[in-house]
Amino acid sequence: xxxxxxxxxxxxxxxxxDDAWDDLLSAIGEQTVxxxxxxxxxxxEAGGSREPLERYVARLLGARLPWPAGAVPAGATLNDxxxxxxRLSPDPERQRKTITKEIGRILGETDFGIPEPLRQLAExxxxxxxxxxxxxxLLERALMDVRYSGAPNDMQFxxxxxxxxxxxxxELTPAAMGMTRVYNLLGRVAPGKPYVLTEEDLxxxxxxxxxxxxxxxxxxxxxNRSNLLFLGEGYTDWLARFFIRATKNAPLSxxxxxxxxxxxxxxxxxxxxxxFLRQFSRATQLFxxxxxxxxxxxxxxxxxxxxxxxVTRQWHQPPPGAVFLSYTRSDLAAVRTFKQALEAQxxxxxxxxxxxxxxxxxxxxxxxxxKSEALLFVPVxxxxxEARAQGKFxxxxxxxxxxxxxxxxSGIPFIVPIGLKGTSFRRVPPVFREADIKEHDGGxxxxxxxxxxxxxxxxxxxxxx
Numbered sequence: 001x002x003x004x005x006x007x008x009x010x011x012x013x014x015x016x017x018d019d020a021w022d023d024l025l026s027a028i029g030e031q032t033v034x035x036x037x038x039x040x041x042x043x044x045e046a047g048g049s050r051e052p053l054e055r056y057v058a059r060l061l062g063a064r065l066p067w068p069a070g071a072v073p074a075g076a077t078l079n080d081x082x083x084x085x086x087r088l089s090p091d092p093e094r095q096r097k098t099i100t101k102e103i104g105r106i107l108g109e110t111d112f113g114i115p116e117p118l119r120q121l122a123e124x125x126x127x128x129x130x131x132x133x134x135x136x137x138l139l140e141r142a143l144m145d146v147r148y149s150g151a152p153n154d155m156q157f158x159x160x161x162x163x164x165x166x167x168x169x170x171e172l173t174p175a176a177m178g179m180t181r182v183y184n185l186l187g188r189v190a191p192g193k194p195y196v197l198t199e200e201d202l203x204x205x206x207x208x209x210x211x212x213x214x215x216x217x218x219x220x221x222x223x224n225r226s227n228l229l230f231l232g233e234g235y236t237d238w239l240a241r242f243f244i245r246a247t248k249n250a251p252l253s254x255x256x257x258x259x260x261x262x263x264x265x266x267x268x269x270x271x272x273x274x275x276f277l278r279q280f281s282r283a284t285q286l287f288x289x290x291x292x293x294x295x296x297x298x299x300x301x302x303x304x305x306x307x308x309x310x311v312t313r314q315w316h317q318p319p320p321g322a323v324f325l326s327y328t329r330s331d332l333a334a335v336r337t338f339k340q341a342l343e344a345q346x347x348x349x350x351x352x353x354x355x356x357x358x359x360x361x362x363x364x365x366x367x368x369x370x371k372s373e374a375l376l377f378v379p380v381x382x383x384x385x386e387a388r389a390q391g392k393f394x395x396x397x398x399x400x401x402x403x404x405x406x407x408x409x410s411g412i413p414f415i416v417p418i419g420l421k422g423t424s425f426r427r428v429p430p431v432f433r434e435a436d437i438k439e440h441d442g443g444x445x446x447x448x449x450x451x452x453x454x455x456x457x458x459x460x461x462x463x464x465x
Contacts, residue, residue, distance in 0.1 A: 019384070020285040022329065023391055024261055024298070025305055027227045028126050032396075035121060036131040037139055038385040039386065040232030041291045044138075047315045048178040052232075053112065053136055054078050060106050066333065082197040098258060099197060105191045107136060112144045117292045119233075120299035122146035129170070130182045131220060135189040135235060140182050147180055156180065160219075161188045164208045167216040181221055230262045232291030263287040265293030318350035323453060324374040325351035326396040334420055337378065338440050338449075348375075352392075370399040375460060376413075376453065377403070379432065380440070382420040383406070386427050401429050412459055418449050 006379070027033045039054040040429040063087050076084075086095045115138060121127065122142045132139050140159055144152050155175070159182045160168045170176065170183060186197035186205060196202045208214040233285050262284060287294045323342060327335045332353070339349045352366055370377060377400040379385075385393060404414040418430045418440045419425065425433055438449030 001339055012137050016169070016285050016287050016303045018386055019330065019391070021298075021301055023172050024227070024229070024258070024285075025301060025383065026395070028124060028302065029305075031126045031128060033127060033229055034129050034131060035127055035229040035231055036103045036133065036233070037118075037121075037231055038133050038233035038264070038291070039118050040266075041115070041295065042134050042136060042138055043117060043234075043292060045117045046112070048378045054140070055133065057103055057106050058462075061102055064102055065098070079198050081144065083200070086198070096197070099190055100195070103135070105376075112138065114138060114145060117295040118142035119146060121297050123229075123299065124302050128180055129179065129221075130180075130252070131228075132182050132224070133185045133186050135187075138190075144267040152180070158182075160184065162205075162216060163187060164205065164214060167214050169218045171220065172218050172222065182224055183216070185216075186188065187217075228260045228265050230260060231295065233264055260284040261287070263291045265290035318373070319372060320366070321375040322348040323372055323376045323378055323457065324396075324400075325349055325378050325380060326380070326393050327351065327380040327402070328384045328388060328391055328393050331382050331420065333382055334378050334382075334440060337442065337451075338446065340417065341446055341450045342453060345450055347450075347454050347457050363395065367395065367399045368375075369395055371403050374403075376456060377415050379415065379417050379428075379433070380420065381417055381423050381425060381428060381437070383423055386424055397429060397432075401431055404431055412456060416453055416456060421445075435445050 013415060024033065039052050042053045042054045044056060050148060055061070055077070058076060058081050061078070062076055062081045065081070067085070068088075082096075082099055083230055085099060086092045091096050118139050119142050121139075122128075123146055125147065130139060130143070135397045144157060146152055148156055156178070158179055158181045160170055160181065162168060170181060182319050185204070192362060196205055207217070209220075264287075325335055325339060335351060339351065342349050377396075379393070379400070383389075388394070400415050413435065415435060417428070417435050417437045419437045421441050425437065435454075438452055439445035440449055
């Protein structure tokens, strides 16, 4: 791959925040995240320093191939080396075979060991499907070593290699989706296994992705309905846009329930790419540092949320028949004042003040309480909930919508939404918008909201079981 053009420095600090971590961790717990692994994440130790494997191979390849004097400048990328060598001969296929054979020798000479970022990703076990954009097998080795002690059986692990002659598509059966799977989207450097060495090769691959018989249809369908985690692609502006768009069935600016998370230091300094995301794909979260730093932080946060609940906290059973307040973390202060106002009117309330996230076993108890025991469900809507496509509160909303169907025709709602001042209500379920949403403003609006909820609670109590 060529080094991307770097535009003026535009750190996307406004495109990533702690809510993005919460959304990503929640989606990982739900097994709806697919990592897409680029060459910048495959860091190897060579000559006393750590660098991307692709850069190491490009340097050795440039030194070993038979060149005219001064044909390849120092610091040339793999695309530069391969493209220049192929142009030396009227027989490009012969040149490609020479390159592939030499890369195989380079990879066979050194046991690089498993890169730490790949090992960390492998330890996040809810990640099941990986798309690999590199020419090596280090991601596969990491997954097999960490998850299966190096020896998975055919029902645990599967590797797919894309070829322009055969898509080698994945299966979407429940059994297959329970496996750990790696799809090598750009091929593999091996005899008879073509790999994208140059930008021209990449254009050809993109063309074949559109073909009826050569498109990995099931893979793209899985990517379309998943949250995508792009890690260290290092691609040019237009290619980053293509990969993000090609995996979706609708324009990026349309409202959608899944999103993209991008960790790539070079993408973050490309003014065109950052500007495009800001204008057309605000749902895409762009991490302001490199892929390896991102994976290290993700791994740390995942391990923290995955600890047994008994180690971190005790379960506090909600009171039977309480009003359940659903919210997102940044609205905690407003939720506390609303809870106090309700309780001052004798309305029993409960909310998850710990803000449990995926990996915590208490989450199922909370969802069960919403589905069967809560008296009312009060979602606190705000610009913060509008901004988040995922999150624990949206899972709570889904449980409440299902429970609300039991009240259809009764004249007494189960869901009573409350809006903070200035909320647009664009990204809420239809049943929320159809309700008489009261405003929690700390004044008359709050009084009206509390009065309405107290009236409904009184009606339900008078109705009896």
